[in-house]
Amino acid sequence: MSQNASHLQADIERLAPKYQRPGPRYTSYPTAPHLSEAFATNQFEARCAQADQRDLPLSLYVHVPFCRSICYYCACNKVVTRTPGAGQEYLNALDKELARYRDWGLNQRLVTQLHWGGGTPTYLSDAELTQLMHLIARNYQLTDAPDREYSIEIDPRTVSKQTIALLRGLGFNRLSLGIQDFDPLVQKAINRVQPYEMVADLTHSIREHGFKSLSFDLIYGLPHQSEQSFSKTLAKVIRLGPDRIACYNYAHLPNRFTSQRAIDRLTLPSATQRLRLQRLIDTTLADSGYVLIGLDHYVKTTDELSVAQREGRLLRNFQGYSLKSAEDMMGIGHSAISQIGDMIVQNARNLDDYLAKTEANESPISRGLTLTQDDLLRRDIIMDICCKLEFSLSETCQRYGYQAQRYLKKEIEDLQEFIADGLINETDSGYRLTTLGRHFLRNLCMVFDAWLERTPVDIKYSKTV
Numbered sequence: 001m002s003q004n005a006s007h008l009q010a011d012i013e014r015l016a017p018k019y020q021r022p023g024p025r026y027t028s029y030p031t032a033p034h035l036s037e038a039f040a041t042n043q044f045e046a047r048c049a050q051a052d053q054r055d056l057p058l059s060l061y062v063h064v065p066f067c068r069s070i071c072y073y074c075a076c077n078k079v080v081t082r083t084p085g086a087g088q089e090y091l092n093a094l095d096k097e098l099a100r101y102r103d104w105g106l107n108q109r110l111v112t113q114l115h116w117g118g119g120t121p122t123y124l125s126d127a128e129l130t131q132l133m134h135l136i137a138r139n140y141q142l143t144d145a146p147d148r149e150y151s152i153e154i155d156p157r158t159v160s161k162q163t164i165a166l167l168r169g170l171g172f173n174r175l176s177l178g179i180q181d182f183d184p185l186v187q188k189a190i191n192r193v194q195p196y197e198m199v200a201d202l203t204h205s206i207r208e209h210g211f212k213s214l215s216f217d218l219i220y221g222l223p224h225q226s227e228q229s230f231s232k233t234l235a236k237v238i239r240l241g242p243d244r245i246a247c248y249n250y251a252h253l254p255n256r257f258t259s260q261r262a263i264d265r266l267t268l269p270s271a272t273q274r275l276r277l278q279r280l281i282d283t284t285l286a287d288s289g290y291v292l293i294g295l296d297h298y299v300k301t302t303d304e305l306s307v308a309q310r311e312g313r314l315l316r317n318f319q320g321y322s323l324k325s326a327e328d329m330m331g332i333g334h335s336a337i338s339q340i341g342d343m344i345v346q347n348a349r350n351l352d353d354y355l356a357k358t359e360a361n362e363s364p365i366s367r368g369l370t371l372t373q374d375d376l377l378r379r380d381i382i383m384d385i386c387c388k389l390e391f392s393l394s395e396t397c398q399r400y401g402y403q404a405q406r407y408l409k410k411e412i413e414d415l416q417e418f419i420a421d422g423l424i425n426e427t428d429s430g431y432r433l434t435t436l437g438r439h440f441l442r443n444l445c446m447v448f449d450a451w452l453e454r455t456p457v458d459i460k461y462s463k464t465v
């Protein structure tokens with residue numbers, strides 16, 4: 001480790017106890033726990049149907065909730081099942097939901113971004129995957145433009161080379177693979193066994209089919225992980241050369257996610273070990289040509305997300321980071337979240353409720369929120385912190401007709417401590433995160449989160465550092 005790197009590590013370890021607290025990951029603001037069941041669905045339908053929206057591009061998310069087996073660490077909205085016909089029943093429900101949106105005129109909007117997530121989208125058979133893409137094409141304007149971002153999450157354990165070829169043929173040009181860790185002991189402890197050779201073989205096939213981008217998901221803080229074991233995993237990851245790598249910090253919340261009770265707490269790395277794992281990831285990936293673009297996400301320096309960040313075109317949404325080609329996002333399926341204009345809504349989080357609502361031709365939306373001016377202003381600042389790593393309070397406040405020194409007096413006072421700790425610097429127009437500050441990015445966002453104190457008691461966030 002170079003002298004600079006060891007100073008940085010020492011600073012992180014010194015400040016971690018002060019800043020380590022539960023906090024959101026800010027894939028939206030306000031965050032999902034603040035959506036209200038009192039929200040009137042018809043407001044959202046009216047907003048979607050506004051004629052002036054029809055020329056704007058759209059980002060479309062499709063949630064496929066099924067998994068064949070449970071990964072013990074999982075905190076996703078999923079349903080573990082092997083029931084024959086589950087996929088087809090779900091496709092019938094999606095068909096009905098899509099038809100509702102067609103009635104609102106959303107079908108005229110060009111889908112520049114498409115993402116299928118889960119659960120495990122590749123739980124569906126090849127025939128069902130094809131049927132799902134046809135359903136979407138029947139209801140929305142899909143594009144074959146080379147700059148489209150059409151991505152799907154795949155589970156290496158459920159995908160054959162034939163399926164990879166099919167996905168390319170269906171129009172996907174980006175794939176994301178759940179890796180987590182290559183160490184056999186860790187894989188066994190989390191109930192997700194997928195040997196390196198299996199992933200290497202699949203990666204080779206993905207490259208052969210000319211996908212524009214391949215992304216890997218890793219998790220640190222899992223049982224039995226050590227710097228020594230994880231450095232071997234990182235070496236294997238780098239050998240496979242994904243374009244993007246998302247590294248998430250595992251949040252052990254067994255009271256909230258029952259499957260995590262199968263993980264022996266005593267096998268988890270300590271807080272200090274986790275910080276060292278995070279540092280190992282940082283230095284190893286930086287030395288291998290990857291750059292940290294914000295929260296948890298590393299990309300090759302030549303990747304378009306890295307270019308987009310430099311040019312201020314990066315966007316953060318429920319799937320992480322993407323290019324800013326569509327502001328509005330429509331989510332389809334069980335528990336899917338949509339963000340159209342100043343509204344955020346979420347479909348029923350219980351699969352049976354979702355299926356029953358769609359079967360009855362009713363709206364599957366179960367909760368939502370209309371953002372106030374204050375929410376929009378704070379959202380802009382938080383997204384600037386996450387995507388640009390710099391923010392200007394005066395410019396943002398001016399956009400909404402406020403004077404920053406008065407409107408954000410308390411927040412500006414709070415920032416002084418971040419400056420004193422070397423996490424941000426003042427610039428001519430505002431503030432910029434330092435290299436050290438990037439490790440405390442969520443804490444900085446929390447300064448501007450006016451909803452934090454209203455977080456429901458049953459919601460437990462992961463630790464910020």
Ligand code: SF4
Pocket residue numbers: 066067069070071074075076078118119120155178
């Ligand atoms: S991690 Fe992915 S594959 Fe595993 S249970 Fe969760 S959603 Fe399913």
